[in-house]
Amino acid sequence: MSLARTLIDVRPLRTSPVFRRLLIGRTVSVLGSFMTMVTVMYQVWDMTHSAVWSGAVGLAQALPMVGVGLLAGSWVDRGDRRRIFLVATVGxxxxxxxxxxxxxxxxVPVAGILxxxxxxxxxGAVGGPAAGVFVPRLLPKEQVAAGLAxxxxxxxxxxxxxxxxxGLLLGWFGIGVCYLLD
Structure with a gap:
């Protein structure tokens, strides 16, 4: 087996400019989302010094994701996925x-942040199912697995x-800048 076959297949990046833009946008978005979660956790801890309020951040993220996510998939299947995804992203x-x-x-009080x-x-719970079909629709059948990978x-x-x-940017620039970078 050659070394090229053991590494990840990057053909979709070379052959599909649309997939390349989608992947770059998604990558930057996920990076920003995780930076924001660190910033939220830090800000809530800094405001309250309470493990309960810090745990509430996880609940504020998970409960709507599960609750809305249960209904979002079937709703998205009946609508224009691209439009739904754009509205969710803007939201x-x-x-x-x-x-x-x-x-x-x-x-803003902690409850407002939550x-x-x-x-x-x-x-995010609405946008996730809408985005789920983009890769298979953008790539030829033989490149879908590589695109998903x-x-x-x-x-x-x-x-x-x-x-x-x-964490680094939070220490250097503060809370507002970290949110703004997302």
């Missing part, structure tokens, strides 16, 4: 922008890099 961006504004002002996290999670590899890498980079 997430607005939530992060509001987090950035409150990060610079510091005038509400913004929950709203962003709802938008590239999605997985970049997502996993950003799950590792995002919190680390978020």
């Amino acid at each position: 997430q961006a607005v939530c992060v922008l509001l987090l950035a504004v409150q990060g610079f002002t510091g005038q 509400a913004l996290v929950a709203a962003g999670s709802c938008f 590239l999605n997985q590899v970049t997502g996993q890498a950003m799950m590792l890099l995002g919190p680390a980079l978020g």
Whole structure:
């Protein structure tokens, strides 16, 4: 077996400019999302010094994801996936922008931060099923597995890099800038 066959197949990046743009956009988005989660956790801890409030951040993200996610898949199947994905993405961006504004002002209570996290999670729960069919629709059948693998590899890498980079940027620039970078 050759070395080329043991490494990840990057043909989709070379052959499909649309997939390449989607992968880059998704990678940057996942990086920003993980930086934001570190920033939210830090901000809530800094405001409350409470493990309960810090745990509430996880609930504010998970409960809407599960609750809305159960219904979102069937709803998305009946609608225009591209439009739904764009609305969900804009909704997430607005939530992060509001987090950035409150990060610079510091005038929002913890419950408000959790509400913004929950709203962003709802938008993510709707956008996820809508985005699920993009890779198979963008690539030839023989490249779909490679495209999905590239999605997985970049997502996993950003799950590792995002919190680390978020912590560094948080220390250098503060809460508002970290949210704004997302």
